[in-house]
Amino acid sequence: MRAMILVLLLPISAMAAPRPVTGLLTKGSNLPARIPLQVRAPGDSDHAVILQDQDGQPVISGYLRGGEVLRLLVPPGRHRLVVAAGQPEDWQGTDRLFGEDTHALDMPLTFRIEGNRRIGHSIVLTYSDGSLSITDHQNRTICQIADWDIERRVQIAPGGTVLRWLDPQLETRSRPCD
Known part of the structure; x- marks a missing residue:
């Protein structure tokens, strides 16, 4: 009987991935990451924040635990921001994100350097009408x-x-x- 319960639980535990801390997940670009991105989100779910290039390849990604603030330095360029949200226990890793129940947001953002200014973004995520949206979006600039x-x-x-x-x-x- 014990063996059957163990076998039944094995596929479920094999799918689960450890919940990351708020911060950098992966960096897929060779460009230096020096331009700021700040993301705030409500505390009722976790978020995977992914920047992709024009071909859909990941440039950099981070994990945001609900209620915390994610601060990343990202490479310059026009990137597509993809945010996936879900419950912490549903996290399945960087490939499957939060599985079937993933809520996603897709938006283009430009990160650039002008003279001594590194111009990035600060966004606040919220849920409205059951979908993920950005309620506040401001430039985040660092002067050198x-x-x-x-x-x-x-x-x-x-x-x-x-x-x-x-x-x-x-x-x-x-x-x-x-």
Whole structure:
């Protein structure tokens, strides 16, 4: 009797995948990921956030546990945002997502760099009339700022001559900007 119960439970447990933490799932692009994407969602379900290229190939993906905030840095380009939602216990991995009960949203987004600005997106997901939708969509911009750190150097040459010069070091830092 025990063997029959174990055999019956085996296919169900084989389909389930461990629930990921909020964060990066996969990165399929060789481009550097430096442009921000922020996603907020209600706490009653989990979400898989996938950016695809024009051919439908995954560029980068993340997992968002309900009620948390997903922050990803993504590669530049025009990507198709695909969001799948479902119950945490229904998660079946990156290929099957939440299985048969997956609610999906499909939307194009452009991530770009203009001068010292990395322009991405911040979105808020909600459910209305039983379907997944975006209720708030704003640009999320990070400015890259260059700072010179100048150090004064002094060295005495073999003949006793004092040499003085400035040694500049260029450093960059990032901050959110409008």
